[in-house]
Amino acid sequence: MQVSIACNVGGGGGASDHQMKERRVAMNTSNAPTCQSKVRVESSNRHTLLGHAHMKEALGRHSNMKYRNLGKSGLRVSCLGLGTWVTFGSQISDEMAESVMTVAYDSGVNLFDTAEVYASGRRSSYVVTTKIYWGGQAETERGLSRKHIIEGLRGSLSRLQLDYVDIVFANRSDINAPMEEVVRAMTFVIDQGMAMYWGTSRWNAVEIMEAYSVARQFNLVPPVCEQAEYHYFQRDKVELHLPELYHKIGVGAMTWSPLACGLLTGKYNEGVPESSRAAMKGSVWLKERLSSDEGKKQLSKIKELHLLADRLKCTAAQLAIAWCLRSEGVSSVLLGVSNTEQLLENLGSIRVLTQLTPPLIAEMDALLGNRPRNGKKEARRS
């Protein structure tokens, strides 16, 4: 049995909530090839950036970043993306948000989830996504209808001051909306130039397969990837179900919550501190989870993984992210950071990835004790 600790804020919340979270931040790209007249970076921001000068020199543009095709599409994304929506809920300042995005961009990150950046660099050098939500009270009244998808995306584009996003995600599936309507609406926004690709978020494998099948039946555009939670304690979907979809229909995985909301960094090993997310209003559930039997077992495993990280001379966070990156079919892992220090630490996971040899992975699987098994395949082998 897996315990899912999702920190995708707003998953159960209303539409008004997440709409507030889309934020447009000017990104200061230090290595942009030519100076453009439209640069909007103000002196104060530039000041902030000077402080990061040493980092950028150390990193250089694209120094270590790896790029992967998003599923079997032609779109190449950095294997680490910035989950800006989760990141910049309402906790950090615009100045910090800009610094984080600038460092991310200069480190070769080209995938920015659910938020837009103003870059002095070219629009074509990064990938922006947005999401059409469904699930809250307001959404239940509206349904995941053609009307809601189109108007939802128009609303996002208007708030982001963009003509188009690169990927639009349909969050959760609405059992009352016919799949044909959803796929037709997604094809419509792509045909209109409002989006380049579409993906799913929190859909199960059968729903994604149905979307693909409907797209084939009516010559519409199939989805290119699924956004899914993925970390040590939430493995089945990404390791068991999505690889099959990747091989059969080319749908890739863009995963989020690699650190299980900070749980895996050892943040809560000694209890919940006052300033942490678990202590915040609305996270009572997380706090209670941590004190359950299941939660205590997980904390114990986290401590062992901490020792393993020490052995590899990396941090617990870097090990956890590299472990996600090793998985077949994972196109990109979305990071959720709140400052540049965290970001730079997380980016270091790319270096750790090469250390994850098959014996080490086996050791980690033994330690976690939750490697998913495909019953059918096992049956065939015996």
Next chain:
Amino acid sequence: MQVSIACNVGGGGGASDHQMKERRVAMNTSNAPTCQSKVRVESSNRHTLLGHAHMKEALGRHSNMKYRNLGKSGLRVSCLGLGTWVTFGSQISDEMAESVMTVAYDSGVNLFDTAEVYASGRRSSYVVTTKIYWGGQAETERGLSRKHIIEGLRGSLSRLQLDYVDIVFANRSDINAPMEEVVRAMTFVIDQGMAMYWGTSRWNAVEIMEAYSVARQFNLVPPVCEQAEYHYFQRDKVELHLPELYHKIGVGAMTWSPLACGLLTGKYNEGVPESSRAAMKGSVWLKERLSSDEGKKQLSKIKELHLLADRLKCTAAQLAIAWCLRSEGVSSVLLGVSNTEQLLENLGSIRVLTQLTPPLIAEMDALLGNRPRNGKKEARRS
């Protein structure tokens, strides 16, 4: 034999008539979440609304309203809609029209037929429809052609000052226009973003089935619902033919004239008053109908239904509307009211719906004596 008492004004009239009836009224949504800079509500209107303050408090937003998917589409509509076209023919003032729409919106109504409202709330929170007419003298010259459908919708949008409607209806079918041309034109306006969905109005089951079949053949967009007359004395289409279409191809029913132009409220029980619709010029037909043998029988049944309503502690109108709502495949019943008192009374039918138990429905069927029977099915059973 059913007697149809349709009050869909302009059904036999010319184009110029119904074009006059589209009206744009500012809707004052008292519970809009945030204050917007574009609010156009003038002081006089606000004054009008203060008068309704007690109503809104009593109702609250969405208090009792139920939402249903429109057919098997993903679009969710309130089970009671505002048939503004019928409502606001030319009989009530702009101020009253605005009050009616405001109360409707605040009561959770999100479906406004053939008229547009200006709301300080979000455009995405209500559904607007319009109709392409065919049948009058001018239409006969034009045909239900691609040209007429596209230009007709452009004309509507221009008069309504809208970029798009949610549903565009093709009124009546033109036997001279090929179905492929109609469905291609409807798909064109949807592909152009001028409408979200399309529906039919006063089409028979075979025509709707043909439209669906042509859409499937050429990968075009099928219709989502049929607008049909439905009340105690006009049952066959909605109870016999449309459920089959609903199950097979997902087309829902949006019904109008639940009170048979006021006939069912007992308005004409004691003869036709001078100020009533039946007394107006052009309603000679209705007046004659009421004095026919068939008409007299219906008036007698209406009196019995009145007694039944008294028993249920509701009005005759509430009973009649609730009776429509009970029918499978009915997505929404369009109300035709001329003031806020009537509207509030009609909205009360949602409460009555829960009282319509199977025995009560059986009692009403016995009283009406016109329950439609599917000959084929009966034959199969015997």
Next chain:
Amino acid sequence: MQVSIACNVGGGGGASDHQMKERRVAMNTSNAPTCQSKVRVESSNRHTLLGHAHMKEALGRHSNMKYRNLGKSGLRVSCLGLGTWVTFGSQISDEMAESVMTVAYDSGVNLFDTAEVYASGRRSSYVVTTKIYWGGQAETERGLSRKHIIEGLRGSLSRLQLDYVDIVFANRSDINAPMEEVVRAMTFVIDQGMAMYWGTSRWNAVEIMEAYSVARQFNLVPPVCEQAEYHYFQRDKVELHLPELYHKIGVGAMTWSPLACGLLTGKYNEGVPESSRAAMKGSVWLKERLSSDEGKKQLSKIKELHLLADRLKCTAAQLAIAWCLRSEGVSSVLLGVSNTEQLLENLGSIRVLTQLTPPLIAEMDALLGNRPRNGKKEARRS
């Protein structure tokens, strides 16, 4: 053997020629229902129109006009259209052109070929066409390519100051252009809203059938009608080949040159007058034709038809046009007139149509001696 006397000027000419012939003329619609602020009719024009006041009173709007569906499409066109391109080559003044169009419009004509009118009435009340030419020197260099079709139509719309035409015709077929490219380009301009329908002009039956077949294969839009020459001495295509297409694929016939450039009016019965078209530069061919053996036989038949017209108390032109209208599958006959007197005379042919009984048609066929026979059908019967 048929003798074809086509007067479709520019058929063998260059592109620059026919582009000059598109002309935008303000049409004064006396019976327009409501006064609009955009009326551009100047006083001088109004003066011209006052002179026609008696005509309009006599005619009334739509008095005698008959409407037919264009092929099996849903578009209804008046059975007599105004072939303005031929009409207003360069021979009549703008004032006369306007008067002709105004009288035509007021007489119920709603089809204007290859030219646009500015009407104070609604745009949706008439049908405008344009043509993409191919065949001249410049066209041979360009081919009937996607590029030429799209740019050609854009050019027409720009010159006509229109957003769209109702029907765009592809003039002649280019054996080097693949049919798929032509049909895709026509579908593109329709999908873009630059045209409502497309038709062919001077294509043979096999070419039209191929266009239809390609449209069906790739789910593109098939053509709705063929423009063809049709008069006493040019019958095979319209009477033999097009009816089969009409029945099988719904393509209708819009015919031109009903008077064979004036030949049938008896204009040249006594030789070629100096001011006539046949005497003009470039019409040497027509002059020589008239003096050939074949031409002399035709002139003799024309004299007999004149006597027949006298018997029916109509003019030779009215008889010739009514004879065209009697033919199955002819949706509209394009008139080529140069003044309002001619137009009013030609419009009178609708009245004559009812006099064309089967015995009279048989008499005319005997007189003409050129009734087309379908060899295959005859063979089947024997």
Next chain:
Amino acid sequence: MQVSIACNVGGGGGASDHQMKERRVAMNTSNAPTCQSKVRVESSNRHTLLGHAHMKEALGRHSNMKYRNLGKSGLRVSCLGLGTWVTFGSQISDEMAESVMTVAYDSGVNLFDTAEVYASGRRSSYVVTTKIYWGGQAETERGLSRKHIIEGLRGSLSRLQLDYVDIVFANRSDINAPMEEVVRAMTFVIDQGMAMYWGTSRWNAVEIMEAYSVARQFNLVPPVCEQAEYHYFQRDKVELHLPELYHKIGVGAMTWSPLACGLLTGKYNEGVPESSRAAMKGSVWLKERLSSDEGKKQLSKIKELHLLADRLKCTAAQLAIAWCLRSEGVSSVLLGVSNTEQLLENLGSIRVLTQLTPPLIAEMDALLGNRPRNGKKEARRS
């Protein structure tokens, strides 16, 4: 074994390089029919053109030019096109570029590759192409994705200040991008009106066939032509593989480098001069190639072809270009010239084409000793 001497600059370079090479030059069309108010030709340019007056008189518009359909499409292109991208790398002045384009246009050239011209003549009288690059460092990060194709073309159009190009080419194929995505993106830009046709550049026959097959499967738009290198020492693709594609799916060949970067003109017969391209930085490869055994053999053959040209009273360049034009399926040969003298010399090859009799072609094949053979066909015959 063929030796390929490609001079397609930037093939292995980055995106920033080739973007610099798109240049917008005002073209002075001396024979434009009417004077337009938008003419931007400045006095200095006009001066330049006066110098060419004698040439233009000698040539006249369209004097000798031949036109061919591009593959089996309906687009007619001059058999000689101007490969302006190669031509105007960064070596010649804007004034010379303008002169070259003006002379080309006045000589009947209507195909301008990868660069736009401002012409006082009509936009519809010439064909403009552009290319979406893939292969350099920046492209590898991006992939030949939908995003890159659409944004790349938008970027080109913006730099060229054009609404659309006639043909957009996908340069090289990206094995990681699914063919469906490429063909859907190309169809998107055509449906949006940003391009009229699309073609491939440097794709192999199987890749082109796959693109065609995917287009047929999903009813998308297939490519119309392949841009390929073609000259005496690079024959297999154009003579062996493309004719089969031409016959089966109508894809034509637009060839470049007819003179193998000047090699065939005898420029390097006596070694590499300092001012030549081979001496330039970055052409070390070419210099080394020329001194290899294979290179020496080729130089010897070039000398013999020089003697053959003398016999035909034409230049070596004219013979080489005419030899390309003789090949079946070659729609147009792109010239790479750096001044008007070279251009006029090259244009003379059309005259030479008529002298290339079968015996002469056989003589040249014997001399070159590299006539491609289709193994399969040979096998079938024996």
